[in-house]
Amino acid sequence: MTEPALEALQQRLGYSFAQGALLRRALTHRSFGAGHNERLEFLGDAVLQLAVTHLLMEAGAGFSEGELSLWRSQVVSEASLSQLAAQIELGQFLTLGRGEEQSGGRSKPSLLADAYEAVIGAVYLDTGFEYVLRLLRRLLGAVVERVVHSGAVDFKSALQELLQRRAKSRPRYEVVDARGPDHEKTFTVAVYCSEVLCGTASGRSKREAEQRAAAVAFAHLQERPPPVPAKLEPKSELKPER
Numbered sequence: 001m002t003e004p005a006l007e008a009l010q011q012r013l014g015y016s017f018a019q020g021a022l023l024r025r026a027l028t029h030r031s032f033g034a035g036h037n038e039r040l041e042f043l044g045d046a047v048l049q050l051a052v053t054h055l056l057m058e059a060g061a062g063f064s065e066g067e068l069s070l071w072r073s074q075v076v077s078e079a080s081l082s083q084l085a086a087q088i089e090l091g092q093f094l095t096l097g098r099g100e101e102q103s104g105g106r107s108k109p110s111l112l113a114d115a116y117e118a119v120i121g122a123v124y125l126d127t128g129f130e131y132v133l134r135l136l137r138r139l140l141g142a143v144v145e146r147v148v149h150s151g152a153v154d155f156k157s158a159l160q161e162l163l164q165r166r167a168k169s170r171p172r173y174e175v176v177d178a179r180g181p182d183h184e185k186t187f188t189v190a191v192y193c194s195e196v197l198c199g200t201a202s203g204r205s206k207r208e209a210e211q212r213a214a215a216v217a218f219a220h221l222q223e224r225p226p227p228v229p230a231k232l233e234p235k236s237e238l239k240p241e242r
Helices: 003-013 020-026 038-059 065-075 078-087 098-102 109-127 129-149 155-166 206-223
Strands: 171-179 186-193 196-203
Touching: 003 020, 020 038, 020 109, 038 065, 038 109, 038 129, 065 129, 065 155, 078 109, 078 129, 078 155, 109 129, 155 171, 155 186, 155 206, 171 196, 171 206, 186 206, 196 206
Parallel strands: none
Antiparallel strands: 171 186, 186 196
16 A cells, blocks of 8 residues: 555545554455454444444433434444445555455445444544544534434344344344234234344234334343354353243
8 A cells, every 4th residue: 555545545534644554454454464454443343332322422312222222233334334435435445365356345345344443443543532533523423413313213224233243143034923804914023133033023014023023132132142143152061042
């Protein structure tokens, strides 16, 4: 990565690094080899969670903890962060291995979202949380306002994002009951997280029932970690939890 390129990215961010090496590391994908950005990504994820919580509490005074938690999951979702990364054309500044380069890594949403987190982690190490909060207030302020004032929460997307981040899995929905005449049918849907039942709810349509089941599961998983995917569960003499 050339110095002019690094300078161009810093101008788009509106932030100038005192430690340029941090930015270089944040832009280096693990496919390139040693000195990659995974630790900065890990740090940036935590910093983003805290900063966005601050911004949501400022923008959504009076809202419940559950609402704030759901909104935060939307703001820091892969889809949201990859869009923010695309706005500053972050992909063109990444250092990738040959295979990742050839497979279109510069435009992959997951890779862009991870790199965005790594950059935020680098800013935190370079300056500290107070400046990160000011920076994200400028970069994410409009996103936070839009989420808070939209009046709608997509529980299915929030649940999927939570599971992808914590358990590397996706929820599975299953219609377990359908009663009533065609014009007034009630559907009951169960949602499974890593093949463990996490919520059940009913609605006048499959979509409504899925949203309600996702809301139940999301609230449940806020109180306890998501189950480990079956293929990753360690062998144990203990009986599985029911």
